[in-house]
Amino acid sequence: MPADLPVSPSLPGEQTPDATDLRILELLQDDASLSNQSLAERVHVSPATCLRRVKRLEEAGIIERRVAILSPDALGAGLTAIVEVTLDHQAAEMLAKFEARASSVPAVQQCYRVSGGPDFVLVVQVRDMEAYHRFANEVLNSDANVRTVRSFFSVKRAKFGTAISLPGAG
Helix, strand or coil: CCCCCCCCCCCCCCCCCCHHHHHHHHHHHHCCCCCHHHHHHHHCCCHHHHHHHHHHHHHCCCCCCCCCCCCCCCCCCCEEEEEEEEECCCCHHHHHHHHHHHHCCCCEEEEEECCCCCCEEEEEEECCHHHHHHHHHHHHHCCCCEEEEEEEECCCCCCCCCCCCCCCCC
């Protein structure tokens, strides 16, 4: 198994997910609404074994949560902004303060602390430009430590995914 697969010493009796675990993860990444019975059939294990494995993967933190992915366009939230934010002061507590604030805003879907350029990259999903301006004023412009903001607006989403490539699965 490749070394880049996260080692999970909290998996009882195992250091890394085995082939069956990887197949379960692959199937759940594609459709987390699969029933345990259906998942077990596709992985060729008993339902009890499947349930135990999924529970173990959840307890180990490999499965963080299961969610429904909604269509922003169908719900009228069709503007995606990728926002670079540079702070005036990069002391650990200032970075943590901005990160906590940005992460608490529902419009911020993703918040990354980055290096080699801006301090943060945010992925923001809002209804329209007016909603983006409200977000910018309330979150970015009102923070005295924010030095620079560069926003890029998506004109077309060519790909969107949440799956992690799993070695040996499939």
